Each structure stands twice: as C-alpha cells, then as structure tokens.
Amino acid sequence: MPDSTKLEKNRKSVRHQTFIMLLIAVLMFGFGYALVPLYNVLCDAFGINGKTGGQTAQSVVSSVDKHRTITVQFVSMNNAKLPWKFYPYRKSVDIHPGENTRVAYFAKNESGKTMVVQAIPSVAPSEAAKYLKKTECFCFERQTLADGETMDMPLLFHIDRDIPEDVKEITLSYTLFDVTGTKKSAPPEQRGKISK
Amino acid sequence: MSEQNTAAIGTEEDHHHHGPDNGKGLMGYVKRWVFTTNHKDIGTLYLWTSCIMFFIAGTMALLIRTELFQPGERLLDPDFFNQMTTLHGLIMVFGVVMPAFVGLANWQIPLMIGAPDMALPRLNNWSFWILPFAFILLISTLFLPGPAPNFGWTFYAPLSTSYGPPSTDYMIFAIHLLGISSILGAINVIATILNMRAPGMGLMQMPVFIWSWLITAFLLLSIMPVLAGAVTMMLTDRHFGTSFFEAAGGGDPVLFQHVFWFFGHPEVYVLILPAFGVMSEVIPTFSRKPLFGYSFMVWAIISIALLSFIVWAHHMFTVGMPVAAQLFFMYTTMLIAVPTGIKVFNWVSTMYKGALTFETPMLFAVAFVFLFTIGGFSGLMLAITPADYQYQDTYFVVAHFHYVLVPGSIFALITGVYYWLPKWTGRMYSEALGKWHFWLSAISLNITFFPMHFLGLAGMPRRIPDYALQFTDFNVIATLGAFVFGFSQLIFLVNIIWTIRKGKPATGQVWEGAHGLEWQLPSPAPYHSWEKPPNILPHHPRENEPSY
Numbered sequence: 001m002p003d004s005t006k007l008e009k010n011r012k013s014v015r016h017q018t019f020i021m022l023l024i025a026v027l028m029f030g031f032g033y034a035l036v037p038l039y040n041v042l043c044d045a046f047g048i049n050g051k052t053g054g055q056t057a058q059s060v061v062s063s064v065d066k067h068r069t070i071t072v073q074f075v076s077m078n079n080a081k082l083p084w085k086f087y088p089y090r091k092s093v094d095i096h097p098g099e100n101t102r103v104a105y106f107a108k109n110e111s112g113k114t115m116v117v118q119a120i121p122s123v124a125p126s127e128a129a130k131y132l133k134k135t136e137c138f139c140f141e142r143q144t145l146a147d148g149e150t151m152d153m154p155l156l157f158h159i160d161r162d163i164p165e166d167v168k169e170i171t172l173s174y175t176l177f178d179v180t181g182t183k184k185s186a187p188p189e190q191r192g193k194i195s196k
Numbered sequence: 197m198s199e200q201n202t203a204a205i206g207t208e209e210d211h212h213h214h215g216p217d218n219g220k221g222l223m224g225y226v227k228r229w230v231f232t233t234n235h236k237d238i239g240t241l242y243l244w245t246s247c248i249m250f251f252i253a254g255t256m257a258l259l260i261r262t263e264l265f266q267p268g269e270r271l272l273d274p275d276f277f278n279q280m281t282t283l284h285g286l287i288m289v290f291g292v293v294m295p296a297f298v299g300l301a302n303w304q305i306p307l308m309i310g311a312p313d314m315a316l317p318r319l320n321n322w323s324f325w326i327l328p329f330a331f332i333l334l335i336s337t338l339f340l341p342g343p344a345p346n347f348g349w350t351f352y353a354p355l356s357t358s359y360g361p362p363s364t365d366y367m368i369f370a371i372h373l374l375g376i377s378s379i380l381g382a383i384n385v386i387a388t389i390l391n392m393r394a395p396g397m398g399l400m401q402m403p404v405f406i407w408s409w410l411i412t413a414f415l416l417l418s419i420m421p422v423l424a425g426a427v428t429m430m431l432t433d434r435h436f437g438t439s440f441f442e443a444a445g446g447g448d449p450v451l452f453q454h455v456f457w458f459f460g461h462p463e464v465y466v467l468i469l470p471a472f473g474v475m476s477e478v479i480p481t482f483s484r485k486p487l488f489g490y491s492f493m494v495w496a497i498i499s500i501a502l503l504s505f506i507v508w509a510h511h512m513f514t515v516g517m518p519v520a521a522q523l524f525f526m527y528t529t530m531l532i533a534v535p536t537g538i539k540v541f542n543w544v545s546t547m548y549k550g551a552l553t554f555e556t557p558m559l560f561a562v563a564f565v566f567l568f569t570i571g572g573f574s575g576l577m578l579a580i581t582p583a584d585y586q587y588q589d590t591y592f593v594v595a596h597f598h599y600v601l602v603p604g605s606i607f608a609l610i611t612g613v614y615y616w617l618p619k620w621t622g623r624m625y626s627e628a629l630g631k632w633h634f635w636l637s638a639i640s641l642n643i644t645f646f647p648m649h650f651l652g653l654a655g656m657p658r659r660i661p662d663y664a665l666q667f668t669d670f671n672v673i674a675t676l677g678a679f680v681f682g683f684s685q686l687i688f689l690v691n692i693i694w695t696i697r698k699g700k701p702a703t704g705q706v707w708e709g710a711h712g713l714e715w716q717l718p719s720p721a722p723y724h725s726w727e728k729p730p731n732i733l734p735h736h737p738r739e740n741e742p743s744y
C-alpha cells in the first residue's frame with residue numbers, strides 16, 4: 001500500500017476513534033449525575049440512609065400489635081448554630097406497632113429576624129426507617145417564624161406491624177436547617193435528585 | 197553497554213531538520229515552547245512541571261511534619277495546617293504523579309512503538325498548556341484573602357460545600373481544567389497506541405509500559421468526567437441552589453463520598469499502573485532476561501483496571517452500609533490482591549537466576565517491588581471491614597497510601613527518569629550521585645512512614661495539627677525521616693542538571709540488557725524520530741520469550 005493512502009486511512013481512523021472517546025467522556029460525565037438517582041433508588045429500596053421518605057402515610061385504624069412494645073426516642077439538633085430553640089416535649093414514648101401516636105416539638109425563633117427553616121428527619125437504626133410511617137409532620141413543610149415567635153410543631157405517626165422482631169428501640173432525630181432566602185423549587189425530599 | 201545499534205539510524209540523516217526552530221531571542225525561545233507540538237518537547241514540559249510541583253508540595257509536607265514534630269500548637273495556625281494537608285495531597289496527586297507519568301508517556305510511547313509523534317500533536321500541546329493555569333488557580337488560593345481549601349484532598353461535602361471557604365471555587369475550576377487536560381491526554385495516548393504502532397507490532401508484542409498506559413488512559417477517560425461531575429455538583433450546591441449534598445434540601449452528604457470514590461479508587465490505579473509498566477521495562481533490562489509471563493502481566497493490568505470500578509466503598513465502610521454491601525466491597529477489594537500478586541511474582545521471577553546488576557534505576561526498581569508490596573499488605577488489612585472500623589481515619593491509612601505512593605509511584609517515576617534520561621539527553625547521569633540519592637531516599641522514607649503504622653494502630657487520628665503526648669516519639673522519628681527524604685531529592689535535581697550539562701556521552705543502547713525499539717535510536721533521540729517506521733523483525737525480544 002502506498003504511504004499516502006495508508007496515512008489517509010490512519011488519519012480517518014484516528015478521527016473516528018477520537019470522536020468515540022469524546023463520546024465516552026461525555027457519557028461518563030452523565031453517569032456521574034446518574035449516580036444521584038441511582039443512589040436514592042438504592043437507598044429507598046434497602047432503606048439504608050435513615051431517610052423516612054416525605055410521603056404522607058395513611059393512619060391506621062385497626063390491628064394494633066399488643067404483643068410488642070417499641071421505644072421511640074426523639075432527638076433534635078440545630079444545624080450550623082441556628083439561633084432557634086428546638087426540642088421535643090417528650091424524650092421518648094413506648095408504643096405498640098400499628099398504634100397511632102401524636103407528639104410535638106417546641107420551636108422558638110431567637111435570631112432577631114424572621115426565618116424559614118426546614119427540619120430533616122433521620123432514623124436509627126436505618127433499617128427501621130421504612131417502617132416508621134408519618135401521617136402528619138412539621139418536616140413535610142418549611143416553617144416560618146418571626147423573631148421571638150414560638151410554635152408547637154406536631155408529629156403524628158405509627159410503626160408498621162411488619163417491623164423486624166429485633167428492633168426494640170428507634171431513634172428519630174430532626175435537624176433544623178436554615179433555608180431563609182432559598183427558593184423552594186421542589187418538595188425538599190425531591191430536590192437534588194434528577195428524576196423520580 | 198554496546199554501541200551496536202547507533203549505526204541503525206542512517207535513515208534519519210535523510211531529513212534535514214535536526215532540531216526545534218528556536219527563533220530569535222527570548223520571544224523565539226518562548227514561542228518554541230508555547231507552540232511546540234513535538235512529543236519530546238511536550239514530554240519535557242510535563243516532566244519539569246511535575247518536578248517544580250514536587251518541590252512545592254514537598255515543602256508543604258515538611259511544614260506539616262515540622263508542626264507534628266512536637267505535640268502542642270507550635271508553628272502553624274491549625275487552619276493553615278489544614279490548608280497544607282489539603283494542598284499537599286491535591287498537588288502531589290494531580291500536579292506531580294499524574295503529569296510526570298504523562299510526561300513519560302509523551303517521551304516514550306512514540307519511541308517505543310516506532311511512531312514519529314503522538315497521533316494528535318496539537319491536542320497534545322493544549323493538554324499540557326492547560327495545566328499551568330490550573331495550578332496557578334489552585335496555588336493562588338494561598339495568597340488571596342481568606343483561607344485556601346482546608347478540608348482535605350478528598351474535599352468531602354458538606355465541609356467543602358456549606359463550610360468551604362470562597363477559595364473552594366478556585367479549586368473547583370482548577371479540577372475542571374485538570375480533568376479536561378487529562379481527558380484530552382488520554383484520548384491522545386489511546387489514539388497513538390491504536391493507530392501509530394510500527395508495522396508488525398501486534399497488541400501482544402507491545403512493551404508492557406505501553407500496555408499499562410493504554411489501560412491507564414481508558415481509566416482516565418472513564419473517571420475524570422465523573423470527578424468533573426462531582427465538583428460541578430459542589431459548585432451548583434454552593435451557588436445555584438441545588439441540594440445534591442445538602443441534607444436541608446433533600447440531598448445526602450454520603451452521596452458525595454460515593455461519587456468521589458467512584459472516581460477515587462480507579463484514580464489510585466491511574467497513579468500506579470504506569471509504575472507497573474516502568475518496572476516491567478527496567479527489571480528485565482537489568483536482569484538480562486525477558487519479562488517472565490508477559491501475557492499474565494498484560495491480563496493482570498486489565499483485570500486490576502476492571503476490578504477497580506467495583507471496590508470504591510472500601511473507603512467508606514463506616515458510613516453505615518448494609519452488611520451485604522460491606523462484604524461485597526471487602527471481597528472484591530481482596531480479589532485485586534490476586535492480579536497484583538501475579539505482577540509481583542513475575543517481577544521476582546524475572547530477576548530469578550538473572551545476570552543482575554544494580555545500576556541506579558534497578559536499585560529503585562528492586563526497592564519498588566519490596567516496599568510497594570508492604571503498601572499492598574497494609575491495603576489488605578484496611579480491606580478487612582471489621583478491622584477497618586479501627587483503622588479508619590488514623591495514621592495507619594496515611595502510612596498505607598504513602599507506602600504505595602512514595603516507594604510506589606514516586607520511585608517508579610525516579611526509576612523511569614534514571615533509565616531513560618541517557619536516551620533523552622544523550623548523556624549518562626552520575627552513578628555516584630544516583631546511589632547516594634537511592635540509599636538516602638530508601639532509608640529515610642522508611643524512617644518517615646513506617647512509624648506511622650504504629651501511630652495509627654495506637655489510635656492517632658489523621659489530619660490533626662496536635663496530638664496526645666504518647667504519640668510524640670514516633671512523630672519525632674517521622675519528622676526527622678521526612679527532612680532527610682525531602683533534602684535527598686535535591687540530589688536528584690542536581691544529578692539531572694549535571695547530566696544535561698556535563699554527563700558523559702551515552703551510547704544508543706545505553707544499557708547492555710536493553711532491547712526495546714527506543715534503544716535502536718541514537719542518544720539523544722533525534723528531535724524527529726521514526727519518521728520511517730522501523731520494521732519489527734521476527735527476532736523481536738518479546739517473541740524470544742520462552743513459552744511457559
């Protein structure tokens with residue numbers, strides 16, 4: 001084969017391969033983003049990151065499992081030294097699976113200005129997360145308080161009867177985040193995710 | 197050392213451009229280097245950049261060790277200490293090891309496969325010239341108001357998002373630039389290796405260094421975009437209201453660790469596979485035997501690269517994963533010890549019953565095999581999930597990755613430079629200085645990093661500027677070792693400069709046992725080489741390999 005045709009053939013295949021490799025790079029950039037929904041789907045499926053999910057559960061009317069008692073502890077935290085008072089009225093309750101329970105958290109804005117906050121729940125042990133069903137929760141919405149204003153923030157929940165036998169104690173913690181001034185583009189549990 | 201091959205270059209005489217066009221005066225000189233598309237020039241630029249970065253990041257390491265010489269806040273402000281650990285790590289990974297291996301690739305790939313240049317020379321120029329801007333951005337953060345990045349080289353969210361200083365954005369853009377540079381460089385390497393080999397050189401006749409770079413380039417192509425994605429998510433979290441890693445908005449900081457380490461684990465093989473390649477060239481040369489088990493070496497590299505994509509969570513066993521996931525990542529991680537063990541076994545077998553001589557490159561290579569294996573073993577210890585709960589975030593981890601990176605990647609780079617320097621410059625380095633450099637480095641690095649194993653097992657956390665009194669003795673030893681190691685590297689610099697200026701002329705083959713194509717060229721390799729591709733004769737050394 002003469003050198004020039006060979007060179008031309010070579011140049012063509014280099015161009016072709018370069019295009020394919022650039023495509024791989026772009027696809028891998030997309031793959032990085034695809035890890036986000038993938039992560040959330042896997043966490044949901046296995047209930048492994050302690051998220052309780054934002055959706056409202058139906059409150060149950062019947063079938064309370066009187067044979068088991070589970071201690072649910074309530075914890076509160078303020079993110080980044082948020083100047084709010086925020087604590088649960090009761091530190092813990094002993095309840096049966098299937099039993100509807102109402103508790104409340106106290107919140108007071110001591111920041112000197114009106115603030116909007118978002119409470120983010122987390123459950124330990126994480127495998128209990130998907131069995132903790134919330135019918136009503138202050139964490140479903142952002143909460144706005146003027147300076148010095150106080151509020152009782154309600155939480156209505158029950159524990160699913162299917163919860164594994166070895167779970168005897170659940171800790172439900174809420175962390176209060178300052179979201180003043182950020183726009184609410186989507187429900188909090190959806191933001192930062194690509195699809196769903 | 198023989199001179200038999202210097203005559204093979206008659207063809208080069210036919211071309212009448214012998215060197216670079218240096219133009220007139222300073223501007224001509226600057227233009228030559230800024231606009232060059234010659235693979236040798238660009239290789240040189242990469243290597244010198246890496247050398248400068250090595251001394252900058254090394255100085256940071258010595259500041260860190262000085263602070264840790266004694267307990268108590270002695271010298272550095274804790275925030276500045278954190279900036280030092282962050283920048284030391286980032287610069288050593290992205291500014292030293294990666295560019296230096298790309299420099300070796302630029303110099304050696306065309307020479308070793310019989311190609312006149314890289315496949316995409318102008319792209320090559322661009323890949324390099326992005327780097328200085330990236331590092332100016334990154335290092336400028338030290339001189340701007342406010343702290344430089346201070347959250348560790350892994351820049352975990354939310355430390356780097358909600359709590360990151362404004363300079364974090366400079367780091368993000370620097371990483372974008374480095375990513376573009378690496379991706380373009382990888383494309384170039386792959387295109388060169390796939391299209392530009394001399395006639396008759398099949399894939400399984402390629403030198404193992406070329407194989408290692410082919411695989412490394414594919415790794416870079418797959419992971420650098422993921423890192424770019426991670427820092428882009430950080431950027432939008434910081435400034436554009438997304439909440440990828442922000443719990444308040446429904447994101448999850450643990451997600452950052454998954455994305456980062458999906459990049460991060462293959463990245464450690466980007467830092468070590470080319471080192472394996474260098475070893476597979478140097479050890480046969482000084483053993484005067486062909487590489488033992490060539491095809492096993494190639495398949496080991498390929499399987500290490502494939503496995504590297506499914507082990508990332510071994511960096512984050514303690515985040516709260518299901519037991520099944522922990523077991524999966526533990527077993528896959530341990531599986532990597534198999535191909536790695538094959539490589540070590542084959543290097544040792546290559547040396548077995550060889551006619552060994554211990555010139556400086558061979559000294560560094562033998563130390564590599566021995567000390568890198570120690571780093572591999574501590575890696576296996578860290579892979580054991582229940583044990584990792586104890587070691588996580590202690591100095592044991594620091595000891596582990598410094599053992600794979602310093603006598604691993606850095607020693608391999610030094611090996612490669614000593615081995616090919618006569619080919620690049622046409623002059624022999626000083627063997628006496630080389631031996632001083634080797635013995636001081638090999639001894640002092642063990643004094644520096646070995647005690648860190650004990651510190652970690654005793655519970656000293658990493659990334660702290662101060663520590664409890666009982667850790668003092670080992671820290672004193674480590675600091676003394678670090679200073680000896682750091683200053684020993686100046687011998688290397690002196691040796692290189694001495695070689696360029698005053699070294700004795702080298703022959704074409706340079707080393708008695710060297711057989712690759714690059715040794716058929718004269719030393720120094722002419723500015724334009726292999727314009728007429730060599731014919732790979734049937735007695736190419738690869739094919740002399742005994743069939744096992």
Ligand SMILES: [Cu+2]
Nearest residue numbers: 461508510511
């Ligand atoms: Cu890893």
